Amino acid sequence: MSSERLLFDFVRSKWRQFAFAIALIATANIVQSYYPKLLGSFTDQLQRAELTPPVIVDYSLMLLGIGVTFALFGGVGQYIIMRIGRYFEFVTRKKLFDHFTQLSESFYSQHGVGKLLSYVMNDVTSIRESISLGINQTTNAVMLIAAAVTMMAISAIPLYLIAVCIAPLLIIPFVVVKLGPVIRMRSLSVQESLGKMTESAEEQFAGIRVTKKFAVEPIMIRRFGESVDRIRDNQLRLVRVSSLFQAIIPFLGALSLVVTIAYGGYLTIENRITLGNFVALTLYIRMMVNPLQQIGNVINTVLRSRASLERINDLLARPADIAEDEGAKPVNLDRSGIRVSGLSFAYPDAAKDALHGIDLTIEPGKTLGIIGKTGSGKTTLAKLLLRIYDPPAGAIRIGGVDIREMTLESLRTQIAYVPQEGFLFSTTIRDNIAFYRRDSSLGEVERAAKQAQIYASIIAFPDQFETMLGERGVTLSGGQRQRTSLARGLIKNSPILILDDSVSAVDAVTEKAIIETIRAERRNKTTILIAHRISALQHADEIIVMDEGRIVQRGTHQQLLAQPGIYAVLHAIQEEGSHYAEGIRTPGSGS
Template sequence: MKYLLRLRPILAPYGWQILVSLLILLLITATQLVVPSIIGNVIDYGLSGGHEGYLVTAALVILGIGLLRAVLSFFQSYLGAWISQHISFDLRNRLYNHIQYLSFSYHDRMQTGQLISRCIEDVSSVQEFTGSGVVELVQILLLILGVAVLLFIDNPRLAFISLLPMIPLIVVTVRFGERVGKMFYAIDQALGSLSARLQENVMGAQVVRAFAREPYEIQRFDVTNRDVYDARVNILHQWSRIMSTSHFLVAFSTILILWFGGNMVLNGEITLGEMVAFNGYLLMIAEPTRQLVWLVNTAGEAGAGLKRTFDVLDLQPEIASPPAAIVLPPLSGRVEFREVNFRYQDETNAALRQINLQVEPNQIVAIIGSTGSGKTSFISLIPRFYDVSHGALLVDGYDLRQVDLPSLRRQIGIVLQTSLLFSDSIRENIAYGRPDASLDEVIAAAKAAQAHEFIMEMPEGYDTVVGERGITLSGGQRQRVAIARALLLNPRILILDDSTSSVDTHTERLIQQALNTLMEGRTTFVIAQRLSTVRRADQIIVLDQGKIAERGTHAELLAKDGLYREIYELQLRVQESSEPSVVGS
C-alpha cells in the first residue's frame, strides 16, 4: 500500500480529471441505491395497494436511471482509461529517463531483462489497477458504505444481522491483501528472470546454434518459466480459497435475511416490500464484495510492480555532476593520473593500482597488456564511467569529479572494436553525437572514415536503416561507421581499440587509414593490437595485474628486454612483414 501512495506526485497533474471521475462515481452509486427502494414501494404500494399507475411510473423511473447510469458509466470508463494511460506513460518515461543516468556499476550487476520487465510488465500492472481497479474499488467502497447507512436507517437490527457475515469476509480479505503483495513481487522477479533469459538467448542465438546447444537452452528456459508458473499457481490457489469463502458468506447473509426478515414480515414488524428492498440492497453488494477479493489481488500485483519500479527510481546515480559543477571549456587534451587506484563494486581486488601518468595534448598513448591486466578499466575512467577509488584523474587540470559530465563527455570520442550501432539510418548513427549536423558534414566524416563508398552502394544510401546493433553491416563496416561518428563529434580526447583481427586485408587497410585520420591532432588512448600503433605512440603503457609495469617508446621498451619485449615477440613481431603500407603515414 505504501508504494501505491507514492503515486501521488504522478497523479497530481491530473487532479481535476480524478475529481470529475470521483463525482461521476458518486452519481453512479447514488442511482444504484435508489432502485431497491423503488422496487420495495412497487410491491407495497403498487401491487398490494392496487395502484397500477405507480407501476408505470416506477418502470419509467428505473428506465431513466438505467439510461443515466449508462451515460455516466461511459464517461467514467473513458476518464479512467485516460488517467491510467497518462499515469503509465509518465511512470514509464520517468523510469526510462532515470535508467539513462544510472551508473555503469549498476548495469554491471543488473540483468537487462529485469530492467525491460520493470519498464513493461510492472508499469502495465500499475496501469491496469489505476485504469479499472481503483475505480471499481472506490465504487465498491462507496456502494457498501451507502447500503450499510440505508440499511441501518431502515432497520438497525436486521441490518446488523445481515451484515454480520461481512466481518469475517473483510478480515479474510485484509489478510489476503497483506500476503498477496509479496507473492506478486516473487512473480515479477521471476518474470524479470524470464525476460533476461530470453534476451540473452536471442542475443546469443549464433553461439547457441554453433554449439548445437538448443536442447540445453530450452531446458534452462523451461526451468525459469516453471518458476513463473509455480508462483502464479500459488496465488491462484490462495485466491480460489478466498473466493469460495466469500461466496459462502454472501449466501449466508441472504439466508439470514430470509429467515429473520421473513419472521419480521409474518409478525408485522416490516412489510414484504421492505424485506424485498432489504434483500435487494444486500444482493447489490454481494457481487462487488466478491470482486473486492479480485481487486485486492490486482492491488497486490500493482503494489509489487511499483515496489520494483521504485527500487530503481530510488537509486541515486553513483556518477553524476556535482552541485555547482564546472562546465569545461574547449579542452587542450592534457590528461593526468595521480596515484589512481580503482576497484569495481563488490570486488575485493583492485583492477588498477598506483597509476601515475601524465599525457600532453595531441600525444598518442598505446596501452598494452595481457587479458585482465586492466586496459578496459584504465580507459573507462577517462570519460568517468567509473570514479577512481583513490587518487585523482585530471583533464586540463580539472578533477573529473568536479566537472559537468556532459561538458566532459562531449569532448571525448570512443571507438571500440564492438562499437554499438542503433537500429536507425546510417546518417542518424553517424550524427548520433551531433544530431544537428548537416548531411554534408555527415558525408565528409564518412569519407574521412573510408565509409562513404560502401554506404553509397546500399539501397537507400545514408538513409539505409541498419538492423539491431548494426547486424546488417559487416564488422569492418560497423567499425568505420563508428569512426565516422567519432570524427563528426570532433573530440579533443580519443579512446579507441585498433584491433582489426576479424576483417580481411583490404578492410583492415581502410580501417587503419580511417584510424590514422581520426588520431590526427587529438590526445589518443588506444588499446594497441597493431605494431604500427605502438611505433607511432608517444608513450607505451604496459599494464600487468593493474599496475604500470613499463612505460616508454617502442625503441626504449625493446631495449629494456622486459614484459613489452615478451609481448612484442609473441604478438607484434609477426606483423613486421604484413603491415599495410599506409600505416604510420
C-alpha cells in the same frame, strides 16, 4: 521512501480529476440505490391494488431515468479514471527510463536486460491496474454499500433486521488481515520470476545464432523451460490463495442473502414488515454482494501491486553511482592536457586493484599509445577518464581541473570513445554514424565514413547510407560494424579521442590507412590509442606498456624496441606472425 509513495504522489498530482471522476461514480451509485426502494413501493401498491396505467408509466420512467443516469455518470467517471491510469503508465515508464540513463555501468553488469524490462512492463502495468480497477471498483462498492444501508434505514426496515442480514459480511476484514500478506509475498515471487524469464528470453534471442551453430537447441529449450516452470509454480501458489480469497467473499454474500430470505421472509409472514420492504431488503442485500466482491478484487489487485510498488520504489531510490559533485562546472577541454597521478582503482567486490599507481602525462595535441595483455587495465583507464567509474579525487586532471569537478555532460561530450565492440542501433547507417551529431549533413557523414575506411562498403549497398541495420548491426560484418562505430566517434570531432582496440577486426592494410587518416585529421588534438597490435600505435608520441594494472614500460616505439621487456617480445611475435601470414598469401615465397 515508502512503497506507496510513488502512487501517492501521482494521485495527489491528479486529485482534481480523481475527485471529479469519483463524484460522478458516487452520484451514479446513489441514484442506483433508489432502484430497490422503487420496486418495494411498486410491490406494496400492487398488493394494495392501487396501480393504475399512469402510475405504472411513472414507475417505468423513473426506473429508466435511474438506468440512464447510472450508465452516463458511471461510464464517464470510469473513463476518466482509466485514462488517468494510462497516463500513470506513460509517466512512470518515462521516469524509469530517465533513471536508467543515470545509473552506472556497474549497475548494468549486475542486472540483465530482461529484469529491467520486467520493471517497465510487468510492474508498471500491475500498478496501473490498481489505479484504474482500484479506484473505479472501490468507489462503486463503497458508495453503493453506503447508499444501500442508508436507503434501508430510511425505508422503515427495522435496524435489527438490517444488522442481522449484513452480519456475515463483517467477517471480510478478518479474511483480508489473514490472507493479505500471503498474497503480497507470493505476488512478489511471481514478479521476480517474470523478470528472470524475460532476462532468459532476451539472452536466448540474442544468442540464437550461436545456439544454431553449435546445434544445442534442446539445451536452450530446457534452460528456458526451467524459467517458465518457476513462473508456473509461483503463479499457482498465488492462484491458490487468491482463489480462496475470491471465493470467501461471494460465500459470505450468499450467506447474507440466505439470512435475509429466511429471517426477512419470516417477519413478512408475521406481518412485522411489508411485502414491499421484504422485496426491497432482498434486492439491497443482493445489490451489496457484487460490491463486496469488487472490494475483494480491489484488495487482491492492490496487494499484488504493492509488490510491484516496492520493486519500482527500490529501483528509483537507488542513487546514481556516478553523480556530479556540488558545484561541478562545465569546462572547455580544447587544447587541454591530461595528467594522471597515483591512480589506483578496484572494481566493486574485486579481490585486487585493476589499476595501481598509474602516473602519466599527455600533452595537448599529442598521441598516447597503450598496449598490454588482456586484463592489464587498459580499458579500465579509459573508462575512468570518462567517469564511467569514479576515480579517486584529484587522480585525473584534464586542463588542470579534476574531472570530478566537471559536469558529466561537458566531460563526456568532449571525449569521443570508440570501444572494440561498438553498439549499432536498428536504424540506418547514416543515423548510426550521426548518432551524436544528429544535424550532420550527408557530406559530413560521408567524410567520417571515408576516414574510417567504411565508405566503399556502404555505397555498395543498394540503399547506401539509408541502409537499415538489423538488431545490433547484424547486417554488417564484424569489421564493418567496427569501422561504422569508428566513423561515429570521428564525426564527433572531440578535443580528446579514445580508440579502445577499435581497429582490431580490420586487416593490416585498412588499419594502416585508418591510422594515417587519424594522424592527419587530429594533428592538433589529443588521441589515446589502445591496441593489442603494435602496428596500430607505433607512430604515437609516447607508448606505455601495462601489465597487472601497472605501467611497466614507457617510451617511443624505437625506445621500447631497444630495451628488453614485454613490448619487444610482443613486437617479435607479431612480426613473425605477419611474415607467416604473408607467406600464406604469397605461395612460393619461401616463408
